[in-house]
Amino acid sequence: MEKKVINFGYSVTRDRQIDFDANNRDICKIVAAAEPTINLCISCGTCTATCSAALFTDFSLRQIILLVRRGETKGLEKEISKCMLCGKCQLVCPRNVSTRNLVIQISKAITTARS
Amino acid sequence: MTFDLFVLPFFFGLLFLMAVLIIKYSRWIAMMDASDRIKAAMGLFSVNLLKTIKEIFMESLLHRKMFKRNPLLGYMHMSFALGWFLLIVMGNLESRVYSGGHINPPYYPIFLKFFIHDKRVLPFEIFTLPGFFRFTMDLLLLYVLSGLVLALFKRTRSKWFGLHQTTNHKRFDRWVLTSLWLIFPMRLLAESFTAGIYRGGGFLTNTLGSIFDVILPLEYLAYPAWWAYSTMLGIFFVTLPWSRFMHIPTEIILIYLRNAGIEQGKYPGSFSEIELRSCPRCGVCIDVCQMNQAGLTGSTAVYLIRSLRDKQADVQLNLNCLMCGRCLEACPVGIDTLGLRVGARSVDNKLLASDFSYLLKEPVVERKAEVAYFAGCMGHLTPGVKRAMLQIFEKAGVEYTFLDEDGSICCGRPLKLAGLQESASKLVKENTMKILDTKAKILVTSCPICYKVFNNDYELQGIEVMHHSVYIDKLVKDGKLVLQPMDMKAVYHDPCELGRGSGIYEQPRNVLKQIAEVADVSEERVNSLCCGGSIGEISMNAAKRNVIRDGALGILCESQPDILVTACPLCKKTFDSGNAILVKDIAEIVAESMILSKQKVEITAIAR
Numbered sequence: 001m002e003k004k005v006i007n008f009g010y011s012v013t014r015d016r017q018i019d020f021d022a023n024n025r026d027i028c029k030i031v032a033a034a035e036p037t038i039n040l041c042i043s044c045g046t047c048t049a050t051c052s053a054a055l056f057t058d059f060s061l062r063q064i065i066l067l068v069r070r071g072e073t074k075g076l077e078k079e080i081s082k083c084m085l086c087g088k089c090q091l092v093c094p095r096n097v098s099t100r101n102l103v104i105q106i107s108k109a110i111t112t113a114r115s
Numbered sequence: 116m117t118f119d120l121f122v123l124p125f126f127f128g129l130l131f132l133m134a135v136l137i138i139k140y141s142r143w144i145a146m147m148d149a150s151d152r153i154k155a156a157m158g159l160f161s162v163n164l165l166k167t168i169k170e171i172f173m174e175s176l177l178h179r180k181m182f183k184r185n186p187l188l189g190y191m192h193m194s195f196a197l198g199w200f201l202l203i204v205m206g207n208l209e210s211r212v213y214s215g216g217h218i219n220p221p222y223y224p225i226f227l228k229f230f231i232h233d234k235r236v237l238p239f240e241i242f243t244l245p246g247f248f249r250f251t252m253d254l255l256l257l258y259v260l261s262g263l264v265l266a267l268f269k270r271t272r273s274k275w276f277g278l279h280q281t282t283n284h285k286r287f288d289r290w291v292l293t294s295l296w297l298i299f300p301m302r303l304l305a306e307s308f309t310a311g312i313y314r315g316g317g318f319l320t321n322t323l324g325s326i327f328d329v330i331l332p333l334e335y336l337a338y339p340a341w342w343a344y345s346t347m348l349g350i351f352f353v354t355l356p357w358s359r360f361m362h363i364p365t366e367i368i369l370i371y372l373r374n375a376g377i378e379q380g381k382y383p384g385s386f387s388e389i390e391l392r393s394c395p396r397c398g399v400c401i402d403v404c405q406m407n408q409a410g411l412t413g414s415t416a417v418y419l420i421r422s423l424r425d426k427q428a429d430v431q432l433n434l435n436c437l438m439c440g441r442c443l444e445a446c447p448v449g450i451d452t453l454g455l456r457v458g459a460r461s462v463d464n465k466l467l468a469s470d471f472s473y474l475l476k477e478p479v480v481e482r483k484a485e486v487a488y489f490a491g492c493m494g495h496l497t498p499g500v501k502r503a504m505l506q507i508f509e510k511a512g513v514e515y516t517f518l519d520e521d522g523s524i525c526c527g528r529p530l531k532l533a534g535l536q537e538s539a540s541k542l543v544k545e546n547t548m549k550i551l552d553t554k555a556k557i558l559v560t561s562c563p564i565c566y567k568v569f570n571n572d573y574e575l576q577g578i579e580v581m582h583h584s585v586y587i588d589k590l591v592k593d594g595k596l597v598l599q600p601m602d603m604k605a606v607y608h609d610p611c612e613l614g615r616g617s618g619i620y621e622q623p624r625n626v627l628k629q630i631a632e633v634a635d636v637s638e639e640r641v642n643s644l645c646c647g648g649s650i651g652e653i654s655m656n657a658a659k660r661n662v663i664r665d666g667a668l669g670i671l672c673e674s675q676p677d678i679l680v681t682a683c684p685l686c687k688k689t690f691d692s693g694n695a696i697l698v699k700d701i702a703e704i705v706a707e708s709m710i711l712s713k714q715k716v717e718i719t720a721i722a723r
Contacts, residue, residue, distance in 0.1 A: 057473035
């Protein structure tokens with residue numbers, strides 16, 4: 001039986017605190033070694049704003065980079081494969097992040113870690 | 116006497132070489148696709164065979180492309196290749212004079228002067244058959260030796276040969292090179308010593324022999340010299356299949372297969388194995404590579420090919436390449452350097468293996484215009500180019516379908532260049548459907564990257580793919596567009612994918628010449644420089660890209676033009692960020708000059 005909770009008209013959201021100690025940040029380190037410009041990202045979201053794939057589906061490189069940095073890489077493999085590598089994000093990035101290589105390296109690191 | 120022990124190093128070396136070559140070549144033929152094998156077999160019966168023989172003669176013996184690059188470099192290679200070839204042919208004929216026309220054992224012509232001392236022929240006689248051969252053989256030996264002297268100079272004075280940077284060879288290759296170099300001086304010594312003893316020989320060996328006879332005890336030296344000559348030949352033959360000199364036999368096979376219509380496939384196969392071994396590591400690709408400017412020297416084509424052949428390819432290093440095709444253009448052997456690199460990159464081809472199912476949600480719309488316009492990702496990123504094209508369509512009264520008005524699906528070329536062929540083919544499939552749905556006759560694209568892949572990898576039956584510069588040229592020629600000259604000096608930059616990649620050089624220039632005075636650039640057309648923005652380069656950082664961009668801008672602005680015109684949105688965007696000169700796409704400048712000639716046109720797209 002589910003516990004009946006009285007509806008007060010509001011709910012308590014799950015704790016969104018990121019626990020860096022619990023998360024596995026190895027993938028981020030592997031990616032940063034192969035493509036150091038990941039460290040330049042300021043999460044401005046310009047990449048996502050211009051993204052070709054994002055016009056058709058829910059896809060955000062900004063979010064992917066954030067998640068990789070946090071070590072929350074579960075399910076990211078499928079997510080990142082939506083990228084078409086067209087390179088628009090690289091041309092608009094104000095921080096000159098090598099986004100295309102970043103996508104390849106993230107995909108590679110996650111695939112390698114899985115196998 | 117027709118045999119001596121000293122011929123054995125040569126004889127066994129030759130047998131070993133033949134055996135290794137037969138094993139290697141049969142293995143590659145066995146590895147081939149069935150369709151390629153049929154093509155290879157059919158090549159023997161086609162007229163292309165004559166073309167092949169001509170090409171082998173021009174390139175493998177005369178080294179025509181090497182001559183084009185630098186006469187001294189060409190002469191050096193020709194003296195070795197043609198000189199040695201003629202020595203073998205003439206030596207064979209000469210030996211038959213003495214054997215009454217019979218075929219001799221393979222070592223016999225090579226060491227003929229050891230076995231035959233024809234005292235009837237005077238040293239400087241040339242008008243009898245044996246005298247003619249003796250003279251010619253000495254002349255050919257001198258010819259090869261002149262090349263050897265040049266080769267020695269090239270070690271320290273490579274600039275005389277048009278090479279500013281040369282290949283950094285492996286130690287093994289240097290050993291093999293030394294054995295090759297020693298073959299001919301050893302032959303000269305052996306023949307001269309023997310000529311000195313018997314007072315035989317031609318103009319060269321007789322003269323040297325007489326001199327040596329005065330100062331050296333020739334009767335003790337002659338026999339060891341023949342051993343040394345034979346040993347050098349033996350060493351060279353035994354090491355050849357694993358050295359860069361494997362290009363000597365393999366290049367001939369490569370030329371034959373290429374003329375039979377076999378191409379580098381998507382993934383490494385036997386054709387790429389043959390290409391890898393056809394590379395002589397001459398280093399011509401090093402000077403033309405712009406990556407050197409950025410200090411990235413390790414991934415030049417010659418080193419990529421060597422690492423692939425040695426199976427020590429560095430995946431990370433291979434990402435460093437602009438894929439501009441300058442090395443492909445410069446390569447005297449015509450090796451598909453770009454195809455090999457894409458193949459090397461494709462070892463990671465399981466990455467990003469998306470089915471791109473999200474693209475399927477796109478509703479299919481029936482449109483009926485004659486022309487379909489595809490701006491491409493880069494076209495969308497440079498709205499000026501896109502806007503200009505729409506204005507041009509309006510002005511020329513062309514009904515068109517704006518295929519990717521709401522943002523494009525990538526054409527697939529970036530994925531392909533990254534070696535991710537599987538994913539690329541899915542995008543190709545998706546876009547092909549969209550394009551065919553338009554029922555258009557002409558597909559105009561603003562992006563040379565898309566243009567190349569549409570042409571090469573898409574199956575668009577009945578649709579003519581045109582880059583916008585070609586389409587504008589057509590509109591102008593058909594009288595649908597009137598352009599008014601502007602008072603300015605322009606230079607035109609050939610985008611890699613449009614120029615070297617697709618062979619379009621004239622149409623954009625034709626258009627531009629109607630608008631502005633077009634100045635020549637020192638490196639243009641096939642020698643055009645990459646802007647540095649290349650989508651083929653994956654890992655280079657922005658600072659290094661800027662170095663390449665600025666290098667190219669420096670060359671383009673040498674004549675101090677008012678404007679730099681290009682035909683690629685990506686080149687435009689890259690050059691523009693250099694802040695050196697006004698940069699415009701050919702479509703933009705056309706749109707401006709036609710607006711000047713007539714009243715301003717409202718921008719409205721009719722066909723939806």
